[in-house]
Amino acid sequence: MGLPLYQKVIDTIVARIAAGELLPGGILPSEFQLAAEIGVSQGTARKALMMLEQHGIVRREQGRGTFVTARTPDSSLFNFFRLRRPDGTIIKPEVVSEEIRERPADAAEQTALHEHPDLVTEIRRVRSLDGVASAIETAVVPAALFPGLARRAPLPSALYILYQQGYSCIVLRAEETITAVTAGAAEAELLGLTPGSALLRVERVATDILGRVVERRHSLYRTDGLCYKVTLE
Amino acid sequence: MGLPLYQKVIDTIVARIAAGELLPGGILPSEFQLAAEIGVSQGTARKALMMLEQHGIVRREQGRGTFVTARTPDSSLFNFFRLRRPDGTIIKPEVVSEEIRERPADAAEQTALHEHPDLVTEIRRVRSLDGVASAIETAVVPAALFPGLARRAPLPSALYILYQQGYSCIVLRAEETITAVTAGAAEAELLGLTPGSALLRVERVATDILGRVVERRHSLYRTDGLCYKVTLE
Incomplete structure (x- = not known):
């Protein structure tokens, strides 16, 4: 019994934002790259990004990529x-x-x-x-x-x-x-x-x-x- | 100078909802049908539906259609x-x-x-x-x-x-x-x-x-x- 795998992806991204490695307005790695880095399937990476988007933490732009939400x-x-x-x-x-x-x-x-x-x-x-x-x-x-x-x-x-x-x-x-x-x-x-x-x-x-x-x-x-x-x- | 064409589509749909012709939870005509009925392009109908969705008036479900938001x-x-x-x-x-x-x-x-x-x-x-x-x-x-x-x-x-x-x-x-x-x-x-x-x-x-x-x-x-x-x- 562990955390669901997508939670691992979410935690990784959030930790990078909190550490200042990913800046507001900055672009995230692609689903493919995230999946490879963290060792999950691309579907799991996608699910994590969707959940982060629902919480307003990232913003996905069709054909451009996924960005950290800017909080000015x-x-x-x-x-x-x-x-x-x-x-x-x-x-x-x-x-x-x-x-x-x-x-x-x-x-x-x-x-x-x-x-x-x-x-x-x-x-x-x-x-x-x-x-x-x-x-x-x-x-x-x-x-x-x-x-x-x-x-x-x-x-x-x-x-x-x-x-x-x-x-x-x-x-x-x-x-x-x-x-x-x-x-x-x-x-x-x-x-x-x-x-x-x-x-x-x-x-x-x-x-x-x-x-x-x-x-x-x-x-x-x-x-x-x-x-x-x-x-x- | 008139209203933009998509506004005509929005007004038509909102008037039908207000009149009770379209009920909360009910399905809307397709983009194609709306465009034909109101006499606009399908792109204009699509834009109107996107704006109605942004206002929380309709909800679009991939592959199923567009529904009036239920307000229970x-x-x-x-x-x-x-x-x-x-x-x-x-x-x-x-x-x-x-x-x-x-x-x-x-x-x-x-x-x-x-x-x-x-x-x-x-x-x-x-x-x-x-x-x-x-x-x-x-x-x-x-x-x-x-x-x-x-x-x-x-x-x-x-x-x-x-x-x-x-x-x-x-x-x-x-x-x-x-x-x-x-x-x-x-x-x-x-x-x-x-x-x-x-x-x-x-x-x-x-x-x-x-x-x-x-x-x-x-x-x-x-x-x-x-x-x-x-x-x-």
Whole structure:
């Protein structure tokens, strides 16, 4: 009883992408070459490529070959950043303060994150929109997976680009859980609100190309100047 | 300058689906037949089918033909109903009260809805989860597009199935705008909360297969027992 053979092909390709040997936009070996290299049938290689395509990891172009899906800074922002102005235009609230610290993982973090880390790095940032403090975001990652994060401060606005370029960690998927909460005293002060004001709370769990849960994030937003947009179809 | 020819094919097929002549799951005429019927080239018919497939309206199966995408009650609920328990399981809060009335459209409704209606039908429902009133949903549709809605009361829990089966109106797409608000006195009373409690507000604009904006809906949810889930990828 082992893994199905196509899984071996998938793992090989994903490992090469994660290692930076195959770059976004780069071409993959042909089905024939992959089959020969990995020691599987060409049909098995084809099946693996089809599954990678279904997951959006590669793109097959008729008569040209198979390419690693390009995930540019813009597409990352577009895919993972759902805040909009009330009129629907995209906004990028500016980071106005940032605190990065290593600390012991709490029980929930240890359970959820990849390899059940004892130590996590917490990145806490306040974002501002048109000069109004509007968001408090707290991202928590396994310290061992992202060594030296604190030394890279100030971090770029879009962390996933840093994860990819600095650590070959490609975030492909996030689950968000949205609720409404009232602001406590500390949050209200940071956001310039009366305690008890309504805030949108977004909890995110992000998974990378290797299927590892690499980040938990919770964010609080005041929604007088922004909203969260979703398209269902 | 007219519409491109493939648009003529798309409009013909969509009109037949909307009229109920082509049913969900049913097979379409072949490219050859479509081309002959509508008076276009087979290449044009093929292009139209490819575009309909991209929009998820038809599904092409190699060697079998092209089929109207089935939108079953379950897939509708799954696609358009993002409420979950905090543990992620799907919930279907039960309708506990329903008021349906025709009234004049307000300015925003007249602007947004199909054919700028003077008269709209408003469906206001309270939903309950585990015996706790948890949601106030208000759907507004053009009265002329859905004649006799009030006489069909009580309406099914999933309105889009009624729109489809009773009015051949197939909702394909919705845009949701999510904010956090505090409960006013009336809302607090309906939901058994203290005024000032935080509520999730979801505004939805729904578009049907013909590209018509057929419904505006705003919903208020208490999020102590439920949450709104989104997957980003």
